[in-house]
Amino acid sequence: MIYLDYNASVPLRPCAKKAMLEVYDLEGNPSSPHFAGRKIRALIDEARKSLVKGVHGQRLVFTSGGTEANALALSGLGEIPLVISSIEHESVLKVHENPCIAPVTAEGVIDLERLEELLSSFESPGLLSLMLVNNETGVIQPLPEAVIMARKLGWKVHTDASQALGHIPLFFEELGVDMMTLSSHKCGGPTGIGALVLKEDLHLHPLIRGGGQEFGMRSGTLAAPLIVGFAAAALEALSEREEQIKRLRGLQKKVEEALPMAQVHGKESPRAAHVLCLGMPGVSSELQLMSFDLKSIAISMGAACSSGKTKESHVLRAMGLSSETVKCAIRMSMGWKTSEKDIDNFIKAWNEIFLSQKMKEAS
Amino acid sequence: MVKRPIYLDYQSTTPCDPRVLKMMLPYFTEEFGNPHSRSHAYGWKAEEAVDHAREQVAAILCADPREVIFTSGATEANNLAIKGVAHFYKEQKNHIITCSTEHKCVLDSCRHLQQEGFKVTYLPVKSNGIIDLDDLRKAITDQTVLVSIMAVNNEIGVIQPLAEIGKICRDAGVFFHTDAAQAVGKIPLDVNAMNIDLLSLSGHKLYGPKGVGALYVRRKPRVRLQALINGGGQERGMRSGTLSTPLCVGLGEACALAQTEMSAESIRLKALNARFYKAIQDSLEEVYLNGDAEQRIPGNLNISFAHVEGEGLMMGIKELALSSGSACTSASLEPSYVLRALGVEVEMAHTSLRIGFGRFTTEEDVDTAAQMIIKEVNRLRDMSPLWEMSRQGIDIKSIQWAEH
Amino acid sequence: MAYSQKVIDHYENPRNVGSLDAQDAAVGTGLVGAPACGDVMKLQIKVSDQGIIEDAKFKTFGCGSAIASSSLVTEWIKGKSLEEAGEIKNTTIAQHLSLPPVKIHCSMLAEDAIRAAIRDYKAKHPSA
Numbered sequence: 001m002i003y004l005d006y007n008a009s010v011p012l013r014p015c016a017k018k019a020m021l022e023v024y025d026l027e028g029n030p031s032s033p034h035f036a037g038r039k040i041r042a043l044i045d046e047a048r049k050s051l052v053k054g055v056h057g058q059r060l061v062f063t064s065g066g067t068e069a070n071a072l073a074l075s076g077l078g079e080i081p082l083v084i085s086s087i088e089h090e091s092v093l094k095v096h097e098n099p100c101i102a103p104v105t106a107e108g109v110i111d112l113e114r115l116e117e118l119l120s121s122f123e124s125p126g127l128l129s130l131m132l133v134n135n136e137t138g139v140i141q142p143l144p145e146a147v148i149m150a151r152k153l154g155w156k157v158h159t160d161a162s163q164a165l166g167h168i169p170l171f172f173e174e175l176g177v178d179m180m181t182l183s184s185h186k187c188g189g190p191t192g193i194g195a196l197v198l199k200e201d202l203h204l205h206p207l208i209r210g211g212g213q214e215f216g217m218r219s220g221t222l223a224a225p226l227i228v229g230f231a232a233a234a235l236e237a238l239s240e241r242e243e244q245i246k247r248l249r250g251l252q253k254k255v256e257e258a259l260p261m262a263q264v265h266g267k268e269s270p271r272a273a274h275v276l277c278l279g280m281p282g283v284s285s286e287l288q289l290m291s292f293d294l295k296s297i298a299i300s301m302g303a304a305c306s307s308g309k310t311k312e313s314h315v316l317r318a319m320g321l322s323s324e325t326v327k328c329a330i331r332m333s334m335g336w337k338t339s340e341k342d343i344d345n346f347i348k349a350w351n352e353i354f355l356s357q358k359m360k361e362a363s
Numbered sequence: 364m365v366k367r368p369i370y371l372d373y374q375s376t377t378p379c380d381p382r383v384l385k386m387m388l389p390y391f392t393e394e395f396g397n398p399h400s401r402s403h404a405y406g407w408k409a410e411e412a413v414d415h416a417r418e419q420v421a422a423i424l425c426a427d428p429r430e431v432i433f434t435s436g437a438t439e440a441n442n443l444a445i446k447g448v449a450h451f452y453k454e455q456k457n458h459i460i461t462c463s464t465e466h467k468c469v470l471d472s473c474r475h476l477q478q479e480g481f482k483v484t485y486l487p488v489k490s491n492g493i494i495d496l497d498d499l500r501k502a503i504t505d506q507t508v509l510v511s512i513m514a515v516n517n518e519i520g521v522i523q524p525l526a527e528i529g530k531i532c533r534d535a536g537v538f539f540h541t542d543a544a545q546a547v548g549k550i551p552l553d554v555n556a557m558n559i560d561l562l563s564l565s566g567h568k569l570y571g572p573k574g575v576g577a578l579y580v581r582r583k584p585r586v587r588l589q590a591l592i593n594g595g596g597q598e599r600g601m602r603s604g605t606l607s608t609p610l611c612v613g614l615g616e617a618c619a620l621a622q623t624e625m626s627a628e629s630i631r632l633k634a635l636n637a638r639f640y641k642a643i644q645d646s647l648e649e650v651y652l653n654g655d656a657e658q659r660i661p662g663n664l665n666i667s668f669a670h671v672e673g674e675g676l677m678m679g680i681k682e683l684a685l686s687s688g689s690a691c692t693s694a695s696l697e698p699s700y701v702l703r704a705l706g707v708e709v710e711m712a713h714t715s716l717r718i719g720f721g722r723f724t725t726e727e728d729v730d731t732a733a734q735m736i737i738k739e740v741n742r743l744r745d746m747s748p749l750w751e752m753s754r755q756g757i758d759i760k761s762i763q764w765a766e767h
Numbered sequence: 768m769a770y771s772q773k774v775i776d777h778y779e780n781p782r783n784v785g786s787l788d789a790q791d792a793a794v795g796t797g798l799v800g801a802p803a804c805g806d807v808m809k810l811q812i813k814v815s816d817q818g819i820i821e822d823a824k825f826k827t828f829g830c831g832s833a834i835a836s837s838s839l840v841t842e843w844i845k846g847k848s849l850e851e852a853g854e855i856k857n858t859t860i861a862q863h864l865s866l867p868p869v870k871i872h873c874s875m876l877a878e879d880a881i882r883a884a885i886r887d888y889k890a891k892h893p894s895a
Contacts (some may be wrong), residue, residue, distance in 0.1 A: 192574045
């Protein structure tokens, strides 16, 4: 089996597994939880500190994942205007019923001029949410520019950086944003945990109320094993970032060069190295998925959330691509375990599928 | 001599059962697929595992698997049930009934709804910790949308009459939600027989992992709610976000184990509980049980040791892991609001300990713990001016204390 | 909560626990705090004709810090004159025991207890 769907979920890094098992050992020992309790608290503090330091953050609130972190960020400031880009993840798109949507260019980058017009059109400033790396195309958004513009108009900025950690330099303070979403399982940590990094002076209305944990912004017993695993994975992803980018960039290039017939969506934009959104002219995504699956290669059509229903990618549609083009796109995404051999196999499979379809059409 | 610490705080959290962890581990590593990925075997395998877990959770509640929504824990499940129902039906009804001894996350959700304009009735409890059903009947109006009464109290372990509450609610056409975090796996539950419409549960209170819980949401008659977390539309649109396969698997396995072992475990815990309480009563005077003596789970005791301050007592029994009051408030100097709601005097509330027994508690643990507590209570009473006065027959209430 | 070594020592080996005869003319008794607040201290002093505290006893209902504060002050006031004893400040007690901020009230209570005992003694000896 060749797994090329890292943007859906990344296999757990061994360092995360090791860190988690040590905590499960502490927790699983029914005779020790009292001082283990104190030790576990210390481990959580340590994990929080190292995460904050790793991304140059300020305050960090643990959540059950990226989706919850996005929901908290977008609803925590109360009733203020909200502007989001048209290519956001569904967990941002669907927080409010009718969000004001800023368009992107044909290359999948937010249109800064249109954004400025849009922000200026509001009587009072609100919140802009703009993702850092798109989960389907890998296109990197010009966040620093957007932040400067938004700040001038008094707006706050949130960024969903779920797909950025370990894939591009990611520093909260340097980006200048007010809030930033992180997801554990998108960087090789366990599922079920994520975080919202935010400015120290920002207080959000909680989504989940109760015991008042997480600075009163998120109640519920903290899951120490998940937190420790998340921190271990994130730190490894951060420390390996440069060599990882270099390695995956090489593989990405290799695919692009080996498949001249493939359309690469977002090709002219700055892109992260771990993802490719590829169109196979004239061959539907469904057919491609099935064919790749028969060859034991796991890829996807896009986000893995829309429970079962196959629908067109809203990201590609937002880029203005025709329905035909969108229907022929697939996403392959790579990560820490992906080898050159995996990529060679993918290239081979892509060509085979493409050829056999063309043969069928010809006959 | 270094004694092994004894864990007696099973209402605060339970250790993850090694059998549960064993089932989870493969889903952390080899089977890491996203259960919502529909295009490859990694996703399908994860989805299968989640489906199986959902069946296991449903089974312990006698529910249909389609009625189980996975959440990050009972806190989220309670928030979702209460705020979700209130918000969904707000055009029709605006009144909620709960009770004064509920968990903080229920009370806080209700308070928040009050700020939004909802009306909330907080039912009192009788001195045994149980609500008066007549109070409930009287409180229901044609504006009442939801009654939220916990199944088992986290501090005093008393069991509320769920079937009776359920019947009253069903007859009145009001939804019944119960926070069953402390009840699942401890007492038999049947959402249909008990007319429960929504039920919250937590993984780490039943020997499963932390970071996962579930909300049961009835399909017939259908209960609708507004999601707290929107996005990919997972969990029938009621709770978006990637499901954590290993956590769901862990919760399912924990439910399955609890269901198999509940009756035997209950008998064993009842015996341990009686053994402990008898040892205490045989050696100490002026010891009071908080909460109903019969209508409680076998794994809990909440005892006031008159004239001995709880925090001071805890310090003397460091080898025992237990809590005074609930774990959420024990860092503050406030006495437990649950005990206060029972009508326990503030001074008596300051003298209470919560002792929780569970799956890994042994007879030896119980004996050792009882002896330690007896010894320390005696030592501290010898040091206590209040104990001295009460021995001299002075009524402590007759003294004019300068409250500070 | 982490207690300092000194608090633990006084809690485990409290000095001068007990009672003196409150009716004795040489004894002054201070009873401060309230059960509803979770701490009550009884502190008694036995004063010589020269006005020196010869003996001191305490009983305390409260947390470890309250017990340690009262135990500590019984040690400190023994051998002191009433004036010297009356000058003991809660900050000195809190510092000595390294009490965390949430426990400062325990040291204040101990200071109150000394003063109450001295007041009681003086009430018995209006001329002194």
